[in-house]
Amino acid sequence: MDQKELIQLAKTGNKEALVDLLKSVERSIYSTAFYYMGNEHDAKDITQEALIRVYTKLDSFEEKAQFTTWVQRITTNLCMDKFRSNKHNISIEGAEMIIQDCIDTEKEVENKIMVEELMTKVMLLPEKIKAAMILRYFNEFSYQEIAEVLDIPVNTVKSYLFRGREKIYVEYHQGGVNNE
Amino acid sequence: MSNCERCKGLINQKLDNELLDLEQPELEEHLKQCDSCSTYYQRMSDLHNRLLSLPIIDTQESIVDQLILDIDNIKKENKDIKFKSFNKHWFTRYGLATAAAIVLFVVPITFLANQNNIEESADSVEFMAAEAPDEKASISNLEIQTDNTLASDSVSRGDGNYGAQAVAFELYKIEEVSNQLIISKDEEVIFKTKQWEDNLSVEFYQINENEISYSLLNEDGQEIASYIINLIENKEDKILD
Numbered sequence: 042m043d044q045k046e047l048i049q050l051a052k053t054g055n056k057e058a059l060v061d062l063l064k065s066v067e068r069s070i071y072s073t074a075f076y077y078m079g080n081e082h083d084a085k086d087i088t089q090e091a092l093i094r095v096y097t098k099l100d101s102f103e104e105k106a107q108f109t110t111w112v113q114r115i116t117t118n119l120c121m122d123k124f125r126s127n128k129h130n131i132s133i134e135g136a137e138m139i140i141q142d143c144i145d146t147e148k149e150v151e152n153k154i155m156v157e158e159l160m161t162k163v164m165l166l167p168e169k170i171k172a173a174m175i176l177r178y179f180n181e182f183s184y185q186e187i188a189e190v191l192d193i194p195v196n197t198v199k200s201y202l203f204r205g206r207e208k209i210y211v212e213y214h215q216g217g218v219n220n221e
Numbered sequence: 222m223s224n225c226e227r228c229k230g231l232i233n234q235k236l237d238n239e240l241l242d243l244e245q246p247e248l249e250e251h252l253k254q255c256d257s258c259s260t261y262y263q264r265m266s267d268l269h270n271r272l273l274s275l276p277i278i279d280t281q282e283s284i285v286d287q288l289i290l291d292i293d294n295i296k297k298e299n300k301d302i303k304f305k306s307f308n309k310h311w312f313t314r315y316g317l318a319t320a321a322a323i324v325l326f327v328v329p330i331t332f333l334a335n336q337n338n339i340e341e342s343a344d345s346v347e348f349m350a351a352e353a354p355d356e357k358a359s360i361s362n363l364e365i366q367t368d369n370t371l372a373s374d375s376v377s378r379g380d381g382n383y384g385a386q387a388v389a390f391e392l393y394k395i396e397e398v399s400n401q402l403i404i405s406k407d408e409e410v411i412f413k414t415k416q417w418e419d420n421l422s423v424e425f426y427q428i429n430e431n432e433i434s435y436s437l438l439n440e441d442g443q444e445i446a447s448y449i450i451n452l453i454e455n456k457e458d459k460i461l462d
Contacts, residue, residue: 063285075278149346159271178272184239194442203233210268
């Protein structure tokens with residue numbers, strides 16, 4: 042069953058369809074929240090809140106819009122609000138614990154430190170640049186989709202991604218990491 | 222190709238799969254002639270590929286599975302419009318759902334006369350539980366006690382429509398006057414921001430009971446600085462250059 046059918050069924054109160062629909066976006070919500078907030082605790086809280094909002098507001102979702110874009114907009118707004126309201130208490134734990142489970146091959150294990158550092162650098166980007174980078178790299182959104190989620194002009198999206206990559210690149214070299 | 226700066230822009234577009242067909246030859250031509258840009262392209266491509274290879278993070282346990290057990294409770298809470306004694310963690314969640322339900326069903330009646338702006342635009346996918354155009358909108362008269370973190374049920378970011386929030390706290394009056402924001406409560410001015418330059422525009426919204434965020438944008442709509450105003454400490458902090 043595709044996502045559109047799931048949405049229609051879930052709107053009629055079909056619990057099974059609702060579960061399938063929420064599960065289809067759970068991973069992307071959590072991943073966005075994790076990279077945005079930088080720690081598992083906040084990521085779980087945001088995922089829970091986002092899923093409840095998706096559920097409680099599903100009736101208002103218009104099918105001419107993209108469901109994944111709508112979900113990511115809810116998620117990103119929650120991240121921004123939580124990040125800003127707790128900005129003095131945000132804990133960037135990095136990726137060490139999480140990444141253990143994501144690495145399979147020997148080659149990837151060798152690159153573990155590099156991957157962790159890169160993940161942490163994404164987490165430490167300025168807020169809106171980080172939001173654009175997360176949508177680009179972990180949700181594979183286009184400029185237009187990112188612009189819709191963040192409610193900013195397409196040119197600003199372009200500029201954020203440009204600045205995000207340059208900032209990470211410069212920090213890599215300042216940090217003495219061999220990136221060649 | 223006019224200069225290397227333009228080339229860098231095209232390289233970034235290419236990495237984002239947003240390079241137009243007619244721009245491709247222009248980029249290739251410049252890269253053939255310019256060692257500096259070729260090096261930049263290689264380095265950025267390398268970084269781009271590493272970013273693409275970063276893992277999507279999974280939860281250890283499905284949060285949907287945990288939530289779904291309580292879906293019926295959430296529905297029930299929405300009907301009852303009253304809170305039970307949950308532990309703090311779950312109170313936040315149920316509070317959210319219940320607050321959403323309240324603003325869904327109760328606030329629209331309160332603001333029936335002001336609902337001209339409630340309709341979402343075709344492109345606006347963020348649902349607003351209660352888009353009250355009046356910045357003084359408050360649902361405190363419903364005697365709901367809820368966590369402030371539930372309050373900023375956001376929010377048409379970018380349009381400066383600070384009234385467009387489903388709030389469980391009283392909104393301040395925020396006015397843009399002579400290149401500065403003036404924040405008032407009960408008709409009394411309680412905070413003024415610094416003045417910004419004429420060529421800049423502003424976006425703002427209220428984060429919670431005590432904090433207001435605003436961003437300054439240049440003529441291209443690009444955000445050049447963001448601030449958070451703390452109304453308790455009566456100060457503003459810059460959060461983005």
